[in-house]
Amino acid sequence: MNRLLIKAAQKSVSLIALFALVLGSFGISGLAHAASPSTVKVTIDKFIDGKMATSASAGGLPFQMTATWNATSTGAGSGGFSLSPTGFNSPNSYEAVTADMTTGADYSVSEDTTSGTPFTLSGYTTGTTLEMAQTATPVMTMPSFTGMTSDEYVIVWNTTTPSTTVSLSAPTPTSPANSTTTTSANLTSINWTPVTDTVGGVSYVFQSSNSSATNTDGSFTSPVYTSAMLSTNSVPTSGTPEGTYYWHVQATDANGNMSPWSTTWSFIVSNSDTTTTPPGGTTGGLGGDVTGGTSSHGTLAVTSVTSVSTTAIADGTFTHGWKYVFNITIPDNEKNLSMKFANWLNTNSSSTMPVAGNMRISSPQADNANATVVLSAANVFSTPALHMTDDLDSSMMGKQVQITVETAVPLNTVNGSYTTTYAVQTLP
Secondary structure, three states, X not given: OXXXXXXXXXXXXXXHHHHHHHHHHHHHHHHHHHOOXXXXXXXXXXXXXXXXXXXXXXXXXXXXXXXXXXXXXXXXXXXXXXXXXXXXXXXXXXXXXXXXXXXXXXXXXXXXXXXXXXXXXXXXXXXXXXHHHHHOOOEOOOOEEOOOOOXXXXXXXXXXXXXXXXXXXXXXXXXOOOOEEEOOOOOOEEEEOXXXXXXXXXXXXXXXXXXXXXXXXXXXXXXXXXXXXEOOOEEEOOXXXXXXXXXXXXXXXXXXXXXXXXXOEEEEEOOOOOOOOXXXXXXXXXXXXXXXXXXXXEEOEEEEEEEEEOEEOOOOXXXXXXXXXXXXXXXXXXXXXXXXXXXXXXXXXXXXEOOOOOEEEEOOOEOOOOOEEEOOOOOOOOXXXXXXXXXXXXXXXXXXXXXXXXXXXXXXXXXXXXXXXXXXXXXX
16 A cells, blocks of 8 residues: 555656646746847948948948937937948947847938938848848838837948049130230230030130139139139130239039139230330349248248339330339238349340349338338348238238339440349348
8 A cells, every 4th residue: 555655656746747847848938938138229331332331442431320219218319420430339340339229119220312422322221130131122211110129230232323523624725825914905815725525515714813822622712803604715804904813714514524723824914115125225034042031920932023024115214114023922920021132234245234223112012101112222122121011812821912123224224135133031
């Protein structure tokens, strides 16, 4: 009897153990099915031409993205970020990872295609792994997740945009000849070579200025005239006032492709008597070194010398003499400018023409009543100094000023070409 009870008990224990094992198996299975992550996140990757983007394939450019979200941990919101060579919450280039959001979060993301890149958005794919997202078919619908219960991956697919840019050659200036002097009556038009391209319909924009300074895009910083679109390779200029003019032109085709600005040419409009040289006349030229101080506020430099009149009548008058315009940059803190010249030397003989009483300088940028200072001796700086207060181009370092230098050729001066040396000095 006891042995039967023991055997029965042993069988009962075996059945109980087996039943517990089955329950345990069910219990383990049930726990695995019920366990959900407490947080979820979204990983966004940029692919270009079928491959994960790199700084090289993307040209180092960022791609602007916008996103919206709603989670218990973060609340609802929206914002922007970029897929760029520097990962966003990720060590990988062109990859962004969201912050952890509580399970059940909503999240959507899209590329801002208005930011302008040489790539075209070709669609999005999603998946719970990167591999799944890679094998999915791209669609243009913005990825949007509702009630997230697992991590998600988004791939933003782009393709390189075929270039439609046409390279246009810059026009070439033709007339009036560069660095020449003319009169208002003779200056009737400015011309350049026509530009052609495969698109056709080329137009031009003409621009002129009293200063050669340009912006970073090549346009003049202070133009006196900018034309509308011109259909011909010339612009009428009748009645142009006296002065020094710099000009250039740019071509544009029917698709909006623009050429670089042409080379800048210049001319001077002067209505003074610069006709033939009668007996006793002489011609002249300038040449020499420039000396002067420098400072942290700019450097003294003669940037160019424009010859207004290089044919003179030997009658002792400034009206019929030589005339030059010096374009000079002076330091901001050295406003007192003086010049000196050596006696003029005939290049074909030993004849000289004295400086004393025959040369004078002036400047519209001087505040001492636009003073005209007559030089009293050769190789001596002029006095009083011109006090320079105005600036022709405040965007450049230092002050940009113009000094007019006039020479009266004395009676009985020997015919020929003459040269001199000059120096410029600025002092506080």
